[in-house]
Amino acid sequence: MPSMDPNTWHVAKGWRFAAQSCGIRGDRDRLDLAIVISDRPASAAGVFTQNRVFAAPVRVCRERLPADNVRGFVACSGNANACIGEDGYQDALRMCVLTADAAGCKPDQVLVCSTGVIGRRLPMAKIESGIRHAGPNLQHSSAALKDAAQAILTTDTCIKVSTKLLEIDGTDVALTAFAKGAAMMGPNMATMLAFVLTDAGVAPAELQNIVTSAADRSFNAISVEGHTSTNDSLIVLANGGGPHLRGRGLEYFAESVTSVCRDLARAIAADAEGAKHLVTIEVEGLRTNEEAQRIARTIANSPLVKTAIYGADPNWGRIVSAAGYAGVEFVEKNLSLWLGDTLLYESGRPQPFEANEVSAYLRHNREVQMRLRFDLGSGRTTFWTCDLTPEYVQMNADYTT
């Protein structure tokens, strides 16, 4: 899990942060706008929601990335700027213009993200005022990073920050990453946003490969309820001057980007709305990694599996049968299943086990594990999800327009 202590964070060189309360949700005390700016042009690449219905800021970012001259981004929470047509696009562009003024760069050097309610115009007067106030406060510090990480939250109960200091070819390289997300999506809450900043030098095309691969093994391997947001965005920005990373140094850097993304993805699953359990699903022995991930995702999205975990019920039949409708070819005797360390089902046959002990394992641990082993190949995956609780239902029912 990411560290919550700013004193332990590594803040990548040349990056400055500011946060502001604009009152987007009508609450003047809550930080709801973040600006992040590099002292020098950065390479940037991103991956975005696969939803056919995507928010205006996603359109702006897609048009601009990958790129080699990005100076930073502005992000607001409380309003997703989604599903309102051309007006939303113009508002997103305007946020870039205002941020460019504050940072002293060109508008097309700025990226933009939003998260929150779908289908409402942004309160642009408030946002304009917010950006103007935030601009002069940009700072290179853990405290400023913490405020920026706070400003992008919606229903999250805590900030999500993960940092790393690498030594590559005798030089220090810092990775500074933060994210928000508590449901994969919801008009009142909405969306996963994640940003990885570094002071390494990486070419845009290489950065695109790195971010795509990292997303597959982190944010694409979590699921709260399977509802894909209109706004999901993962953006990586590298402002390092001088020689670009290459060869083994680049590989090490790529693995480290994946590692901070996995930290943040697990933190999102653990902080899911109303969740009482973080569930790690290990699936192995399929013909391909993709088959393993399809099975893991189907189990993760089954409300019957999720309610069983909430109820501390070692209900292996729900897990086995969820695997069975994932669209992957297998027969029952290919499959064995563990909950924690307990073997419940081996090669297609139920095993005797102490239900009370497994139930106690589920009841007393916030982080629990299930493992499915097939005998069909070497494809494997690790996937994270959460349980489904009455609190989740109530939180998502009690939104009122």
Added chain:
Amino acid sequence: MPSMDPNTWHVAKGWRFAAQSCGIRGDRDRLDLAIVISDRPASAAGVFTQNRVFAAPVRVCRERLPADNVRGFVACSGNANACIGEDGYQDALRMCVLTADAAGCKPDQVLVCSTGVIGRRLPMAKIESGIRHAGPNLQHSSAALKDAAQAILTTDTCIKVSTKLLEIDGTDVALTAFAKGAAMMGPNMATMLAFVLTDAGVAPAELQNIVTSAADRSFNAISVEGHTSTNDSLIVLANGGGPHLRGRGLEYFAESVTSVCRDLARAIAADAEGAKHLVTIEVEGLRTNEEAQRIARTIANSPLVKTAIYGADPNWGRIVSAAGYAGVEFVEKNLSLWLGDTLLYESGRPQPFEANEVSAYLRHNREVQMRLRFDLGSGRTTFWTCDLTPEYVQMNADYTT
């Protein structure tokens, strides 16, 4: 909705019913075994779960169907006879042998179904005794049909029966159908089972086409939580002697089978565990019916849409964004959306509407409608689902082994 009044039912000629309390769940007062027998051999065809993990009775039925000499079936509730390997298959065959003894036919003329807990051996001594007791009580009556319809229930709150009397070429033809289902699946509850009996004469190959088409437009067009059962079965049996239906008479018969199946499917969605709303989703204007159904199913399975309906929240952003991740190509301006009679979203733009009025519509009606209109073609579908409530979560969490 199906009629609950046995006096209005049409019982197909030559079909007899019996029900018995075996104590499969340890409850001696609850009917849990049904036998249905035709006086003469019947054509029979079925469609079954697409789950790779399927119960032993499904294996037996698949081996025997389609067929032209079926005399009937035995069904038990409280135990799914699933996921226990070869023993379960032998138990299912044994149920056919015992029922054949009671009915005076051969074992391979009998079909078998089960629904209930996954992963436990059937209590065969209890079931054997139950079948022996039920055999002599087989009766052609609405009262006996009602008991049989009761005996297959699990967490259902009411029986589901739909009947029709058709006149085809000057002859009366009765359709007598009953079903169970309250979650699409769950080890403690489990499964959709549905049976359609008729006194018409239909060849097995034709019956197979009819049941496949009927399933697509009824039971495959409902979803409670998207978890496909190990035991889902729809079986149609036609015991009519003499000339087989052909031409327009056969078409009318086929449409009528679909009609009773749709009645039962809607009754299942309406009786879903913990549900407070039956939601009809109309999707039209896609390139194909299949695209329309994919969008409807994705919306029906979204926990965020389902919790919004529970909360009487006219949260159109959740519906639009669920459509967006169904894997169907479209852009926002292709789409318009109504809740009840209120247009919320037209050609990609939110419309002004009275939130209080739409919220009242959702709050005061148990049956509610959403309609999505695309401008991409003439493909369309009607789909039924229910809302997601804290009661659903609690019911499915509180199962203990």
